[in-house]
Amino acid sequence: MIKDKSPINIMLADDDEDDRNFFNDAIKELKINNNLTVFKNGRELMDYLEHPNTILPHILFLDLNMPSKNGNECLKEIRQNSKFKDISIAIYSTSSAEKDIEETFVGGANIYIKKPNDFTNLKKVLKEVVNINWQFHTSGLNKDTFFFSI
Amino acid sequence: MKLKELLTPTLVYRTALGVSFILVISVAIVFHIQMKSLNQSVDLISDSNKKQFELEKIITEIIQRESGIRSYIITKDSLFYENNLQLKRKLFNGLSQLKTGYSSREDIQNIENLSKDIQKRLALFEEVLAISNSKRTDPALLHAKLIEGNMQTKAIQQKIYKLIDKEVTKLKLHNINHRYDIETSTITAFSLTIITLVVLLFSLNKINLDFVKVRKLNEELKFVNQVSDNAEKVAGISHWKINIKTGKFFYSDNFFRILGLKPHAFEQNLDNFTPFIHPDDVEDAVRQHEESMRNHTPTSMIYRIVRQDGEIRYINSTGDFTHNSKGELVKIGVSNDITEEYTNKLALEEKNRTLIAMNAELESFNQIVSHDLQEPLRKIQMFISRIEDSDFETISEKGRDYFSKIKNAANRMQNLMMDLVDYSKTIKDDKVFVKTNLNKLLEDVVHELALNIEEKNAVIEIGNLPKLNTIPFQIHQLFVNLISNSLKYSKEATSPVIKIKAVKIKNGEKINDIELSDKKYYKITVTDNGIGFKQEFSEKIFMLFKRLETDIDYSGTGIGLAICKKIIENHNGFIKAEGKPDIGSVFILYLPK
Numbered sequence: 001m002i003k004d005k006s007p008i009n010i011m012l013a014d015d016d017e018d019d020r021n022f023f024n025d026a027i028k029e030l031k032i033n034n035n036l037t038v039f040k041n042g043r044e045l046m047d048y049l050e051h052p053n054t055i056l057p058h059i060l061f062l063d064l065n066m067p068s069k070n071g072n073e074c075l076k077e078i079r080q081n082s083k084f085k086d087i088s089i090a091i092y093s094t095s096s097a098e099k100d101i102e103e104t105f106v107g108g109a110n111i112y113i114k115k116p117n118d119f120t121n122l123k124k125v126l127k128e129v130v131n132i133n134w135q136f137h138t139s140g141l142n143k144d145t146f147f148f149s150i
Numbered sequence: 151m152k153l154k155e156l157l158t159p160t161l162v163y164r165t166a167l168g169v170s171f172i173l174v175i176s177v178a179i180v181f182h183i184q185m186k187s188l189n190q191s192v193d194l195i196s197d198s199n200k201k202q203f204e205l206e207k208i209i210t211e212i213i214q215r216e217s218g219i220r221s222y223i224i225t226k227d228s229l230f231y232e233n234n235l236q237l238k239r240k241l242f243n244g245l246s247q248l249k250t251g252y253s254s255r256e257d258i259q260n261i262e263n264l265s266k267d268i269q270k271r272l273a274l275f276e277e278v279l280a281i282s283n284s285k286r287t288d289p290a291l292l293h294a295k296l297i298e299g300n301m302q303t304k305a306i307q308q309k310i311y312k313l314i315d316k317e318v319t320k321l322k323l324h325n326i327n328h329r330y331d332i333e334t335s336t337i338t339a340f341s342l343t344i345i346t347l348v349v350l351l352f353s354l355n356k357i358n359l360d361f362v363k364v365r366k367l368n369e370e371l372k373f374v375n376q377v378s379d380n381a382e383k384v385a386g387i388s389h390w391k392i393n394i395k396t397g398k399f400f401y402s403d404n405f406f407r408i409l410g411l412k413p414h415a416f417e418q419n420l421d422n423f424t425p426f427i428h429p430d431d432v433e434d435a436v437r438q439h440e441e442s443m444r445n446h447t448p449t450s451m452i453y454r455i456v457r458q459d460g461e462i463r464y465i466n467s468t469g470d471f472t473h474n475s476k477g478e479l480v481k482i483g484v485s486n487d488i489t490e491e492y493t494n495k496l497a498l499e500e501k502n503r504t505l506i507a508m509n510a511e512l513e514s515f516n517q518i519v520s521h522d523l524q525e526p527l528r529k530i531q532m533f534i535s536r537i538e539d540s541d542f543e544t545i546s547e548k549g550r551d552y553f554s555k556i557k558n559a560a561n562r563m564q565n566l567m568m569d570l571v572d573y574s575k576t577i578k579d580d581k582v583f584v585k586t587n588l589n590k591l592l593e594d595v596v597h598e599l600a601l602n603i604e605e606k607n608a609v610i611e612i613g614n615l616p617k618l619n620t621i622p623f624q625i626h627q628l629f630v631n632l633i634s635n636s637l638k639y640s641k642e643a644t645s646p647v648i649k650i651k652a653v654k655i656k657n658g659e660k661i662n663d664i665e666l667s668d669k670k671y672y673k674i675t676v677t678d679n680g681i682g683f684k685q686e687f688s689e690k691i692f693m694l695f696k697r698l699e700t701d702i703d704y705s706g707t708g709i710g711l712a713i714c715k716k717i718i719e720n721h722n723g724f725i726k727a728e729g730k731p732d733i734g735s736v737f738i739l740y741l742p743k
Contacts, residue, residue, distance in 0.1 A: 018529055022536075065521070094525045097517075117531035117564065119539055 007033040008130060009055060013045040013074065014038075014063040014092065019115065023061070026123045032130060042069025046077060049084065056087055059130065062109070064093040064100060072103060079108040088134045096147075105146050110138055113148045166353035173346040177339050184335045191328050198317045201251050204244045208264075209310045211241055212271060216303050219275055220296070223282045234276070241268055264309050271302045379403050386487035390469075394443070394479040408465070408487045410457035428454035428462065435467075443481070446471045452488070464492040516574045519567050527567070531560050562707070569709035573694070576624060576716040586622050588615035588674075592650065595629045599637070606637050608646040615652045616672050618741055624717045629676075631710040632737055636678035638706065641732070649677045655740065670743040671723070677736045683729035691727060 010027065014020050020038050027036055037057070039045040045062075046069060048054055060078075064071035071091065078084045091104045091112045101112050111129065116122045129148065137145070215237060221230040245265050252258050278295045281287065379402070382388055388405035392398070399420065403413035409426050416422040420439070427435055431453035442449045448470040454462050469483025534557050537545075545553060592612050596603065603610065610633065633648060640646035655671040683691065690696050692715040695708040714737075718725040722742055729735040 016525075018532075022532055094528060095521045097520055115528060117528040117535075119532060119535040122532075 007035050008059070009057040010034050010036045010059050010061070010130070011045070011057040012036065012038045012061040012092070013040075013042060013066065013071070014061070015041055015066045016063070019063070022119065022122060023126075026119065026126050029123060030127050030130070032127075034130075041066045042071065042074040045069075046074060049078070056084065059088045059090060061090050061092040061113075064091060064095060064104070072107060075104060075107045075109055088132075088138075090129055090148075101143075101147055105143060109146075110134065110141070111148050112146055163353060163357070166349050166356075170346050170349050170353075173342050173349070177342045177346070180335050180339050180342070184332065184339075187328070187331060191324065194324060195321060197251060198321050201248060202314050202317055204248050204251075205310045205314050208241055208244050208268070209307050211237060211244075212268065212303055212306060215275060216299060219278055219282075223278075223292070234272075238272060241272070260309070260313060264306065264313070267302065267306050267309065271299065271306060274299045274302060383407065388485050390483055390485065392443075392481040393474070394471075394481065396478070405485060408463065408485065409455060410459065410461065426455045426457075428456050430454070442469070446479070449483070452492070462489075463487050464489045466492075512574060512577065516571060519574070520571045523567055524564070527560060527564055531557075531564070534560060566707045566709070569707045569713070572627060573709050573713045573716065576627075576713055576720060581621050581720060583619045584622055585617055586620045586625060587617050588625070588652070591622065591626055592629055595626060595633065598630060599633055602634065602637055606640060606646055608637055608640070608648060611647070611649045613649070613651040615650070615674070616654075616743075618672065618743065620721060620741070621717075624720060628714050628717045628739075631714050632676045635710055636676065636680055636735075639680045639735075640678070641681055644679060647679050649675075651675050651677075671740045672743060674739040674741065675736055676739075677734065679734040682731045682733050682735045683727075684731055685729055688727045688729060692725065 012020065012023055014023070020040075024036065024038070027034060035055075037048070039048065045060075049056070062071045062074055071093070075089060075091075078087060078089065088111075089109045091100075091109045092115060093100065093113075094115050096114045104112060111132070113125055113129065116125055125148065218230040222228065242265070245261060245268070249258060249261050252261060274295065278292065278299060281292050281295060382402060382404035386404075386408065388402045388408055390402065390405055391400040399418040401418050401423075406413045406415050409415075420436075424432055424436060435451060435453045438449055438451055441447070448468070450466075450468040452464060452466050455465055456462055464487070465485050466488045467483060467485040469481050471479060471481050474480045534553070537553070538557075542550070542553075589612065592615065596610055596612075629650075636648045637646055652672050652674045655673050692711050694712040696712075697706050697708040715725055718739060718741070724740040726738050727735060728738070
């Protein structure tokens with residue numbers, strides 16, 4: 001459980017400005033004690049993560065379709081580096097294609113979220129995902145629990 | 151029996167020939183021996199006759215002398231007595247001849263005895279003559295001497311007869327033996343000749359029989375050749391042979407026909423054939439051929455030939471090495487005219503390429519619909535929900551009305567896109583069939599639609615369903631669509647009841663005029679108590695984007711049932727619908743076992 005004293009570190013990498021705004025608004029409205037850092041593409045994200053002074057996030061929301069290093073490439077790099085082994089990765093994409101889900105599941109993502117088309121739903125999703133007990137979730141992870149649905 | 155066996159000299163022929171040869175030689179030997187023994191017999195007989203004759207002559211001479219002396223004594227006429235010396239010579243000449251005729255000691259002794267007797271007799275003759283010629287003839291002495299002479303003559307005669315008898319007996323004995331010999335050897339020769347004849351006749355008969363067989367086989371072979379030539383003609387194939395040892399080429403009749411020529415239009419060799427090969431292909435073809443001839447490796451090539459009228463044909467030629475009946479290395483092969491197949495194949499490949507390109511386009515279309523189009527739409531919906539949440543109250547009444555219409559349109563567009571993605575998924579060719587328990591599958595479907603079912607207060611009755619080979623996600627989609635369809639088009643006042651049942655199909659049942667007696671199908675029915683439809687639309691409802699007009703506005707996309715039809719087609723099944731307005735509809739699926 002997240003305690004109010006220690007803020008949860010959240011990162012989002014998404015090239016779409018509107019989506020970043022929706023995400024920001026939703027997190028704000030949820031009133032969670034958090035530090036949200038936002039990146040416009042995969043390269044920015046990876047450069048930041050690899051910086052030695054960076055405080056690593058608890059959860060990283062990763063869009064798939066991005067210019068200059070896409071979500072899948074980021075996922076691969078992160079999962080190859082043991083330094084990042086404690087980061088929970090939530091794929092955050094418009095696509096619900098079987099191929100994308102399969103690939104990211106095998107690639108080591110923890111959950112797959114299809115971007116909702118309703119703001120209320122977005123809030124609901126984020127609330128649930130942020131409050132997931134990742135240890136518990138990851139131990140029972142399979143293809144059905146991987147794809148998040150409310 | 152094989153032709154080869156018939157044509158090679160068998161053991162039978164060799165044995166027959168050998169036996170005949172030995173028999174003929176035996177017969178010749180037997181005759182030779184016989185002729186020799188016959189010659190000996192003739193010699194023996196003439197010898198014996200000569201002896202008898204000599205002996206008779208001797209006794210005759212003596213008797214004549216005796217009677218001559220007697221006549222001389224009576225008449226004193228010297229006419230009756232010849233020269234004594236001459237007679238003596240005659241006698242001893244005869245005796246010495248006789249002596250040489252005999253070989254055994256006993257016979258020679260006999261002759262010598264005879265000779266002594268005769269000398270004695272001749273001396274007595276002289277004595278008698280002397281007595282008779284003396285001046286004083288003593289008749290008593292003469293008489294006594296004459297009687298003595300007579301006695302001696304008789305004794306000599308006796309001896310001579312004995313000798314003659316002996317000869318006669320000897321001849322007789324020899325004759326008996328000789329006859330026996332002749333008889334047995336004749337019988338032997340005769341039998342040998344007969345046996346030889348029989349053996350020869352037997353072999354002749356066998357040769358004749360074999361010849362008939364060979365002729366029959368030959369005729370059959372001719373017929374088979376004719377059939378194969380016709381078959382080659384019909385099928386556009388030909389065959390050829392190259393004898394490596396003799397360097398001789400053979401092309402079948404149809405080989406020439408493929409080249410657009412009459413059979414055997416040119417002398418069969420490589421140099422006469424190569425000018426027919428297309429200039430672009432000839433170098434490669436000849437090189438492959440020569441390599442194969444050098445290394446005795448099989449060949450397989452496709453080349454073009456140009457007929458005299460300029461027509462180009464594609465030839466598929468394959469060849470390999472083997473040994474013929476004489477054990478010589480030969481290359482045999484088949485050359486097929488594959489022009490039609492080849493051009494068809496080219497056309498097919500072209501079509502395939504187009505198809506692959508179309509599939510790729512479909513794939514990218516799928517990508518566009520599922521991702522690129524959804525992104526802006528999702529944002530529209532997102533902004534709609536933002537406005538709804540915060541600024542809805544400040545909008546005018548008319549504006550709110552428009553706003554809800556925008557929202558409906560956006561939702562409808564989203565449904566359409568999702569359905570289109572589903573539809574395009576059913577066209578893709580990654581179809582993996584798995585044995586599926588339909589009851590289990592339907593549990594999942596009902597679970598997925600639980601919210602919708604609850605909302606409509608619907609009852610779903612599922613009977614005993616079979617296990618079938620299916621593409622599970624498609625069949626899942628099928629039932630989701632059918633049940634959703636029934637839920638959507640339910641009557642407002644009645645809670646929907648949807649019954650799903652399966653039965654094994656009966657023999658001879660017809661679906662859309664196609665009889666299914668030879669295959670085992672399951673018939674699965676999805677029956678509802680909804681608004682139904684007029685039977686005349688039973689085909690139309692499965693068409694893409696076709697929606698039936700209804701009193702109330704239902705939010706359909708016109709894709710759901712088209713997807714169902716596609717899925718059933720993917721499973722080699724059939725789907726049809728029966729409807730009665732205000733009573734309900736039945737969807738009937740036929741799926742192969």
